[in-house]
Amino acid sequence: MRRRIDDRTPAELLAAARGGERRAVARLLTLVERGGEPAEIIAEATHHLTGTAHVVGITGAPGSGKSTLTGALTTMLADEGRRPAVVAVDPSSPLTGGAILGDRVRMEAATVAGVFIRSVATRGHGGGLALAVPGAVRVLDACGFDPVVIETVGVGQVEVDVVAAADTAVVVVTSGWGDAIQANKAGLLEVADLFVVNKADRPGAADARRDLELMLDLSEISGSGSDSGSGPGRRPAIIETTATKGAGIEDLLVGIDAHHAALSAGSGLSERRDRRFVAEVRARLDHLLARVADDALDDAGPIAGETPVDTARRLAEGLFGAAGAR
């Protein structure tokens, strides 16, 4: 199939992208997303050019206003003269592989303000996203974008993990989102460095704040709070916003900058980044191992007298020796 042609090598694209050519940035992101050898070449070429950008993750339930919030936040950043970029993740259909990537609908002002926005589909849960997002962030960082905002729906471990790996993780809830029980079972809340109660002009904002405060109290008592070991060791701030009206966005910006400053003042930032490094290595290993497992499964069928546990042990032993079967 004929596709748009760009004969430039990854190195040439990177040079052009760092020189400010947005099309080259976009093309690099495409290569990173497709994976394989070009993605690895780009990962190696960009690795040592990164570390400048403040990486912000924004997540929350569907419909909580993440895109609107991200749009308003990055518009304000661009208006201040900074160079924000957005990686907006939406799910692919597991049946057809297609996706409707609709985040730009809520980010029109950001587009006009010059924010670089890239929509990324999850492309199946085989772990591709866990490789594609760090790769995309690295490209944007290397090209001088700062901050880089990753926006994902807070459903599914991979999506939550990519946000958890950010320097600053923002979890968005809404007025009337449910009670403290929802907060406790959400699984999202443990990763938060900052909470946003969006749609704060609606009834229930005070309740949402109270439930979050309660949960944070409990986390402090049990010592299971977000990152209390390695971060600045502070309680996540709770910020109320009405993103559609721009209310509270400045508070959010201040909160994000303050978190970054607190991380940078201590060892927090480098610890975060070490953790991100390990998370990506783990994702790459998972990816490689999944391929090995796929190949091993090609010959595996139900065998009379073997349970699934037996078969898995036998295959693992074949692949990794006796240690693999444990």
Added chain:
Amino acid sequence: MAGREASREPGPEQDAPPIRIVLAKLGLDGHDRGLKVVARILRDAGMEVIYLGLRQTTATIIDAVEQEDADVVGISMHNAGHLTLAPLIVSALADAGLGDVPVVIGGVVPDEDLDELVASGVGAVLGPGASAVEVVASVRGVVETGPRAPSD
């Protein structure tokens, strides 16, 4: 294993990377139901649809095509502005160095306007009678052949 083959059953685009298409309505035109249906059709055909929605400008569309590295752009028009706006988007893409991105126009386009649109460089036109199969085939077709050069 038959079961595993089935689970790997490719979506139509699974082997090649998915086609990425930007869909938008340009200017003052509030009829977006058709475009939403088209978005769904293309998604179900395995494409990645970057949906911009209503009241876009040539600038926001071009920014999206560039940043998203789209293979093709689809513009829906129900305001009788197609003879003005379609050539505008084609030339704006070319001016932005994105002349290799084909344009598909959909919406209410009278038959007698087709030749003029095609002459202006539009890759394909999908009228009100276009079936889902035709929509998918025509998007795949223009991605394969690339944009048409304006003939004047």
